[in-house]
Amino acid sequence: MTITRFAPSPNGPLHLGHAYSAIVAHDLVAARAGRFLLRIEDIDGGRSRSELPEQFRADLAWLGLEWEEVAAQSTRIEAYEAAAETLRGEGLLYPCSCTRADIAAAATQTDPMGAPLYPGTCRTRGPVGEGPFAWRLDVDEAVSRTGALTWSDELAGEQEAQPGLLGDVVLVRKDAATPASYHLAATLDDAADGVTLVTRGSDLFAATHVHRLLQELLSLPVPRWHHHALLVEPDGQKLAKRRGSGAAGFGLSERRLAGEDGPALAADIRAGRFPSGISLSPSLS
Numbered sequence: 001m002t003i004t005r006f007a008p009s010p011n012g013p014l015h016l017g018h019a020y021s022a023i024v025a026h027d028l029v030a031a032r033a034g035r036f037l038l039r040i041e042d043i044d045g046g047r048s049r050s051e052l053p054e055q056f057r058a059d060l061a062w063l064g065l066e067w068e069e070v071a072a073q074s075t076r077i078e079a080y081e082a083a084a085e086t087l088r089g090e091g092l093l094y095p096c097s098c099t100r101a102d103i104a105a106a107a108t109q110t111d112p113m114g115a116p117l118y119p120g121t122c123r124t125r126g127p128v129g130e131g132p133f134a135w136r137l138d139v140d141e142a143v144s145r146t147g148a149l150t151w152s153d154e155l156a157g158e159q160e161a162q163p164g165l166l167g168d169v170v171l172v173r174k175d176a177a178t179p180a181s182y183h184l185a186a187t188l189d190d191a192a193d194g195v196t197l198v199t200r201g202s203d204l205f206a207a208t209h210v211h212r213l214l215q216e217l218l219s220l221p222v223p224r225w226h227h228h229a230l231l232v233e234p235d236g237q238k239l240a241k242r243r244g245s246g247a248a249g250f251g252l253s254e255r256r257l258a259g260e261d262g263p264a265l266a267a268d269i270r271a272g273r274f275p276s277g278i279s280l281s282p283s284l285s
Contacts, residue, residue, distance in 0.1 A: 019063060021201060027270070039072065040073065041073045063265065065266075092137060096122040112205075117167045118169075146213065149212050151212040152224050163213040183207060202283075228283075229281045
C-alpha cells in the first residue's frame with residue numbers, strides 16, 4: 001500500500017503552495033487506494049505556534065481533503081535523542097561551535113540551495129568554548145561505512161546518493177528548544193509512520209541524498225520519493241511563510257474565512273489555474 005504524508009510546521013499560516021503540496025500528496029495516494037497522513041512538525045523552537053495545527057486541519061477540510069493524523073514531532077523527542085546517541089556512539093557525530101557567520105566567512109563553496117557549504121572546521125580542530133554545541137554528521141566517514149547508495153524519485157528517476165553535496169549537516173541543534181534537525185527528525189518520522197512515498201517540494205530534492213544515508217546508518221526502510229514542482233511568485237521565488245506568502249491573498253485561512261469555496265479552489269489548483277503572477281516551477285521530470 002502506498003502511504004504518503006503532508007507535514008507542515010506550525011510557524012506560520014498555510015498558503016497556496018501548501019495547498020498545492022497537500023493536494024498532490026492526497027491525490028497520489030487516492031489514485032492508488034493508499035493512505036494520506038497529516039503530521040505536524042512542531043519542534044521549530046520558539047517559532048511554533050500552538051494555535052496553528054487546528055487552523056491547518058480546518059484549511060485542509062475546507063479544501064475537501066481527508067487524512068489520518070499521526071503523532072506530532074513534539075511527542076517523538078526520545079526517538080530523536082536515541083538515534084543521535086546511536087550515531088554518536090558509532091563515532092559518526094562530532095560537536096560543532098561554528099555560527100552561521102563563522103561558516104559564511106570560512107566557506108569556499110555553496111550547497112545545492114546556494115547556502116555556504118560547511119567546510120568541516122570543527123571536525124578538524126574541535127569546537128571552541130564550553131557549549132552548548134550542535135552535533136554534525138561526519139559524512140565522509142559515514143559514506144566510507146555504507147558504500148554507494150541509490151534512491152528513486154518518481155519524477156527524476158534513479159539517483160546515486162551524494163550526501164557530500166550538503167557537507168557535514170547538523171543533526172542535533174545547539175538550541176535545546178529544537179532538539180533535532182529536519183534531516184534527522186523527518187527521516188525517523190517517515191520510517192515510524194510507515195511512509196512508502198515521501199511527497200514534498202523539489203526544493204528538498206538535495207536533502208534526500210542525506211536522508212538516504214541516514215536510513216542506511218540507522219537500518220530504516222527505504223521509501224520512494226516524489227519531489228513535485230513549486231508554486232513561485234513573479235520573481236521566481238517560491239511561496240514561503242517568511243516572505244509573507246501566508247497573507248496578501250495567498251493565505252488559506254484568509255480565503256476560508258472570507259467565504260471562498262474551498263473545493264472550487266482545489267479544483268483550480270488541480271487544473272493548474274493559479275492567481276495572476278503565480279506559476280509552477282519547472283518539473284524534475
